[in-house]
Amino acid sequence: MHGRPCRLLPGIRTGSQHAAAAKAVGMSAADRPLRVAYLLLREPSYSETFITSEIDAVRAAGADVEVFVARDNRGPRELRQVVDTTLRHPMRTLRQVHTLGMSYLPRAALAAAHAARLTGLIGTFGPDVVHTHFVNLPTAIAALVGQRTGVPVTATAHAADFLLDPDGYALDRRLRLLSHLFVISEAAAGQLTERGVSLSAIPHSVVRAAFDGAISSPPLRPAGGVTRLVTVARLVEKKGVDSALDMVAQLVRAGVPVRYEVYGDGPLRTRLEERARTSGLTDVVTFHGAVSHRVATAALVGADVAVLPCRRAADGDLDGIPVFLMEAASRGVPVVTTAMSGIPELVGSSGGWQVPPDDPDALADAVRQVIHSPEEAQRRARVLADRLRDEFSPALQARRLLAEWGRLATARKARTRWT
Template identity: 80%
Template sequence: MAAPGDSLRVAYVLLRDPSYSETFITSEIEAVRAVGATVEVFVARQGSRAAELRQIVGAVLRHPFRTLADVRALGMSYLPRAVLASAHAARLAGPIAAFAPDVLHAHFVNLPTAVAALVGRRTGVPSTAMAHAADFLLDRNGSALDRRLRLLNHLFVISEATAGQLTERGASLSAIPHGVVRAAFDGEIVERQPRRTGDVTRLVTVARLVEKKGVDTALDAVAQLTRAGVPVRYDIYGDGPLRTTLEERARALALSDVVTFHGAVSHRVATEALVSADVAVLPCRRAADGDLDGIPVFLMEAASRGIPVVTTAVSGIPELIGPAGGWQVPPNDPDALADAVQQLVSRPDEGHRRARILAARLRDEFSPALQARRLLAVWGRLARPGSHAPEPFPAGAAAADTTNSGAASAPGVAADRRAVASEEAGTRWT
């Protein structure tokens, strides 16, 4: 256990190495290291599925009673994945103990949290986890979710909306210590000049091509804009199961000369694509299976580069955009989406003003350094019981209202927010 004054040692327990759509994990780790913690990453799933199966069978045969204890801890209703979590914990416990961490931390409150909690039980090290969205929204076993979260010493949620969604799914948050820590973006905030009038407006989306991202709605809106004579280009970066369907939709809408699908690209390429963008578009919605975004990192990275944002008021997105940081339209509404883009094209100064407000909000409430300090404040108290580190957010609050914390961070931002809020009183789509 860390002594006062020592840097914390944090073991990140991940199911696999972060994918190209999970840059928030690597950004968070970099931020935690930057504020002085020692971080080691431990990946549960290594090798093929056949190797994983052999590992599970071996763990059960070698330690049947320990496996049974793990299953009981996670709940019999979680049986197959509890056995899997037990096997992963058995393999990771030794290397993690050798690292001698002060705290274990996982992202996603499904299998990675189960593994981290079991390793914590084996090693006596406090465990925490970060809840996002799909990691629990697609989980129909509310009792197992609640049981899993109760094994943690602290739960982090990326938004107030996430806390509400967890409660709806059956988690008893009143009995689980928790608080808001935002998902991290790459941290760079760039001052941007207003776009030139008369140019073709370049719309950009960076996302996995899945239902919840609403890219089909964006294509329909782009078709409306082109029919109305608004010169636009739409660049889509990302891949996914709906790519072929979306490409066919673009062709059917006669958008082949307007829309470009770039496929999966590196984070560097995706962020460079924002340099010449005029509008960041992401019309998120709830998918038919219940999947939903939390607060998309793409919107944060667009905001950090001064790109005006057109999105939807779903899940935690309003906590990022605030009352005046961009345009929020209803999901599945290409008319409203096209109208918002057209407003931005016709009033570029307004787009720049809202982008400045959003950049200020990002700096004050969503900066990676702030999230790292919030994490370390909790981890420090867990590693050093009885310490009096300052609260990173109100005690016991999963829904501390920080949405207006950027009011005075940049000249004119507070006045801009009031002006936009007043102006939108009868027209805002939220």
């Protein structure tokens, strides 16, 4: 066995720890909390804080959560794992590859190898449900684990995880193996249908991506002075940071005093830094690089505008509902963004400023409105904070998840009694 197939994220109790806590308050085995096994491909990156926020909320709601991470290594060691699994269990591997679809080869073989490593560990935990995020390889692994353990499997679809999947047939086949599919937005459901997924045949519902849960109401920002614009994002095409730089250049040429701070890293960083230099923005724009979630959220303190001009990338990649916009809203920062994908489901008609993608002029006009109408900016920020509280709170998402998981667990127990 290569590496450690199971690791726990900080703050998540193991089954034994929760059992000890249950015993301390007299909880019996018969009425134990719902057990949820989160199966992740890897530990969440700095841009995937929604996973850890969701896990925290599910645990706070009373569930017993354990996290299993499939990928401790990549490259030659992972390839050897696939070969070893196939040689030891050729017929089982072939059946699992067939289950996922031959067109999904070689990822189906990789999923079978990871499932072989994790099935026993997850079975020992004894979950009522196995849940994963992203409907590509993690869902393939989870579906095979569910088949071998008899445990219901659910998954959350976001955006790039299916938008960039070239095999719509295998995607549909994979999702049909789930007991339930969660989507982060109505827009995502429509996008899955466009990709050829038969959602009418797959039980599904909306559960939003979780933010950190804190909601505050900062004081009114007075007009005048330097306007501080902030973006927290991976520096990839779909985030539209190049459009934001063009917008900043336009404001500077017009004599508007602004500063633009960009937090995050990615393949376009060098190109974006060069764009800022050639636009004469060296003294105005700061690229801070990859930072922790704590630093990223602290950057919103004192920010005047949260800017994220999302677009569809050339390869089809698209944001779902960016967590950065939720975290800005939770701190009362007015948002200027684009009406793309699921973003209108968060911002609504009056929760911020939404402009067309790839339109620096419209971005600049929106920022000017924030600057010159602080009362209106605060009003829209309050509307967005209320929307966040009513529809996007982590506690609400945890209740939605647990309601469905509880239903699946009850149905499974009923089937077990009758067989």
